[in-house]
Amino acid sequence: MSLEKSKQVKVAILDLYQGVANQGMRCIREILNLFGEEHQIDLNWDEFNVREQNAVPDLSYDIYISSGGPGNPFDGEGKQWEENYFNWLQAVISWNADERNEQKKYVFFICHSFQIACRFFNVGTVCARKSTAFGVFPVHFVKSNYTEPVFDGLKDPFYAVDSRDYQVIQPDIKDLKKRGIKLLCIEKERPHVALERAIMSVRFNEYMIGTQFHPEADAPGMSMYLQTDEKKKTVIENHGYEKWKSMIEHLGDPDKIMWTYSHILPNFLYQSVFSREYVTA
Secondary structure, three states: OOHHHEOOEEEEEEEOOOOOOOOHHHHHHHHHHHHHHHOOOOEEEEEEEHHHHOOOOOOOOOEEEEOOOOOOOOOOOOOHHHHHHHHHHHHHHHHHHOOOOOOOOEEEEEOHHHHHHHHHHOOOEEEEEEEEEEEEEEEEEOHHHOOOHHHOOOOOOEEEEEEEEEEEEOOOHHHHHHOOOEEEEEEOOOOOOOOOOOEEEEEEEOOEEEEOOEOOOOHHHHHHHHOOHHHHHHHHHHHOHHHHHHHHHHHOOOOOHHHHHOOHHHHHHHHHHHOOOOEOO
16 A cells, blocks of 8 residues: 555544543553554544443544443443444444445454443353452463464563453353354463453454453553552552552563553554555545
8 A cells, every 4th residue: 555645544432431530542542643653644533422422433434442441331231322332333333244335444442342342242241350450461362363463463471451340251152153253362360269261352353353451551651650649549558569569560561561552552553554445546
């Protein structure tokens, strides 16, 4: 593709943070900025406040990134915002299934959005964890899916920021295989804990993928955030000083969070942009 002939790439960010202060939206914006600059692409985006304003994007966008967020992934049941969200998701699926639409639309689900997508696609059991997962943890590939292009350049295991009270477990592997849904990653091994390892990433179909963890988390921003007096106090009170200290140390390792940050979402964007013809007639 000739970059000089490329047209505008439109991205929709679906904000599920419900007005709660976060680092996720900043990180997503920065990744989009960096990607556009690196590849000399006219990349523009709009943001949609899903849970507070019942807002969802239309089908004029090329790429969709659905954010993390607080709370129970079942909170939206019976609410207008979830109905709108599921209608948007079904509309994208229908667009991609229509052979007349040559340019497909790509979607990435992060954390809270991932749990909601797993409900929508009936990937497994979405339930509360026995305790909060919070920190920088190793994530392991499911061996049969090493060829996933979004994870190109990552080792097994790789490291990611994990912050959640819920999980997706107990997948019906035969049913998922029949429907073309691939499990890509699972959480770290815990030999001393007699609990099933949760699903950490899924390819729902050719154009939709998601992660339970936060691939957008950047080390410098997260480190500064965790070292603010308020956040440091909160983490220590809830998880202990050693957890706070280990997160700061992991964030300082270039082979951990920054490696994940510089690969997963950029790989997704590259696949989404360069797999189609963004060339003017």
